[in-house]
Amino acid sequence: MKKRYSQHGAYAGSIPGLTMVSKNVYVYSGFTIRKSSRNAFNRSNSYLINKRDDNGSIDNYYGRDFALAEAIRTIDKLKSGEDYES
Numbered sequence: 001m002k003k004r005y006s007q008h009g010a011y012a013g014s015i016p017g018l019t020m021v022s023k024n025v026y027v028y029s030g031f032t033i034r035k036s037s038r039n040a041f042n043r044s045n046s047y048l049i050n051k052r053d054d055n056g057s058i059d060n061y062y063g064r065d066f067a068l069a070e071a072i073r074t075i076d077k078l079k080s081g082e083d084y085e086s
Contacts, residue, residue, distance in 0.1 A: 015072060026068070031075045033068065047071040 007009055019027045024035040034048045056066040062078060065071040 015069075018072065028072055028075055029079060031062070033071050033075075033077075035068075049074060 007030055015028075019038050021027055024037075026033040030051060032048065032050045032052075036048060037072075038045055044066055046066050047068055047070070048063050048064050050059050051062065052059055063074060065074055
């Protein structure tokens with residue numbers, strides 16, 4: 001049975017500004033979010049947040065979250081200048 005999401009727009013659950021580059025890589029506000037696979041030690045997916053510096057030579061690591069929504073929330077906190085640890 002086909003579900004209809006007319007009240008939510010074209011894609012239900014879409015996040016404005018989030019671009020899917022490949023199967024496991026997303027770009028949001030200049031940050032790269034990489035989805036890592038599960039393994040024996042880590043039984044859930046995790047999302048790694050990175051961003052290149054202004055020169056484009058160094059890839060800075062900003063943390064790991066266990067949901068895509070948490071990773072986006074962390075990026076929003078970084079951009080607003082809040083402490084992203086809390």
